[in-house]
Amino acid sequence: MEHHQVAIYLGAMAAGGLLGWLAPQAGPALEHAINPVLGALLFVTFLQVPAVELFRSLRDGRFLTAALVVNFVVVPLVVAAMFAFLPADQAVRVGVLLVLLCPCVDYVIVFSGLAGGSSRRLLAVTPLLLVAQMVLLPVFLYLFMGSALADIVDAGPFLEAFAVLIVIPLALAWALQGWSARRPAGQRVSDTATTTMVPLMAATLVTVVASQVPKLDDSLTDVVAVIPFYAAFLVIMAFAGKGVARLFRLGAPAGRAIVFTGATRNSLVVLPLALALPEALAAAAVVVVTQTLVEVIGMVAYVHLVPRLIPAGEPAVNEAAVP
Numbered sequence: 001m002e003h004h005q006v007a008i009y010l011g012a013m014a015a016g017g018l019l020g021w022l023a024p025q026a027g028p029a030l031e032h033a034i035n036p037v038l039g040a041l042l043f044v045t046f047l048q049v050p051a052v053e054l055f056r057s058l059r060d061g062r063f064l065t066a067a068l069v070v071n072f073v074v075v076p077l078v079v080a081a082m083f084a085f086l087p088a089d090q091a092v093r094v095g096v097l098l099v100l101l102c103p104c105v106d107y108v109i110v111f112s113g114l115a116g117g118s119s120r121r122l123l124a125v126t127p128l129l130l131v132a133q134m135v136l137l138p139v140f141l142y143l144f145m146g147s148a149l150a151d152i153v154d155a156g157p158f159l160e161a162f163a164v165l166i167v168i169p170l171a172l173a174w175a176l177q178g179w180s181a182r183r184p185a186g187q188r189v190s191d192t193a194t195t196t197m198v199p200l201m202a203a204t205l206v207t208v209v210a211s212q213v214p215k216l217d218d219s220l221t222d223v224v225a226v227i228p229f230y231a232a233f234l235v236i237m238a239f240a241g242k243g244v245a246r247l248f249r250l251g252a253p254a255g256r257a258i259v260f261t262g263a264t265r266n267s268l269v270v271l272p273l274a275l276a277l278p279e280a281l282a283a284a285a286v287v288v289v290t291q292t293l294v295e296v297i298g299m300v301a302y303v304h305l306v307p308r309l310i311p312a313g314e315p316a317v318n319e320a321a322v323p
Contacts, residue, residue: 020213
């Protein structure tokens with residue numbers, strides 16, 4: 001499964017689309033299943049790196065700063081350049097802003113690793129990226145769309161997502177790490193849990209896509225209209241991420257990780273926030289899910305092209321060692 005995970009993810013999206021089309025009545029129930037499945041996925045993700053190494057990785061100031069710059073300075077500037085050309089529908093614009101302004105905290109680690117990026121560094125910055133986007137998202141919405149639409153971002157759903165999807169999985173992962181360090185039974189449980197990464201990612205994609213496909217009837221035109229913007233974002237951020245990596249003199253593994261964190265977005269985690277929007281903005285959730293579909297296909301290209309964009313040995317300055 002590890003070797004064929006990209007094909008598995010594409011198959012999962014296709015299966016989710018078919019399920020949503022054949023059984024649209026299952027959509028509401030599947031929406032309720034999104035957070036539990038995603039929480040399990042993040043638990044396994046956090047389990048990959050021991051807590052001690054996680055704290056040591058947080059001392060890598062250059063990488064942390066580069067990740068913050070690419071996600072919260074460069075990305076908003078790219079989105080601002082694209083914003084005037086988006087469809088005028090407010091739901092579409094809110095959906096695009098929600099998903100493009102929030103960096104990914106889950107499968108970016110997998111895809112970056114496949115391309116030779118430093119997955120360990122990305123895992124270390126995950127909590128920081130989520131907290132930063134939680135604080136900055138209302139600010140960005142205000143800047144882009146004014147106070148009336150900034151008010152729709154209720155802190156409740158986002159704080160709930162933070163607790164359910166980050167705090168609880170992280171605490172459980174660290175608890176299991178402690179148990180596995182002391183008891184053989186704990187080690188067996190940990191080893192078994194780490195083998196579920198690909199199935200959980202596939203289950204998450206099936207659940208998300210199947211829950212949103214029934215909503216496409218009323219939003220198909222809007223969905224088609226945003227696809228070119230998502231594709232353009234991936235192309236632009238590949239070169240922008242490389243520029244940030246060079247600016248901070250990061251080596252190839254760290255530089256590739258910066259490209260991935262700048263390009264991949266938080267669609268699966270912001271989806272509960274989009275679903276909590278008023279009925280008049282219901283199309284925003286479908287717009288968010290559409291980004292996932294475009295992005296996973298784009299990641300197939302990224303896995304092959306990013307190592308060529310940032311070859312081993314570039315930039316010339318070697319990255320700082322991570323314990």
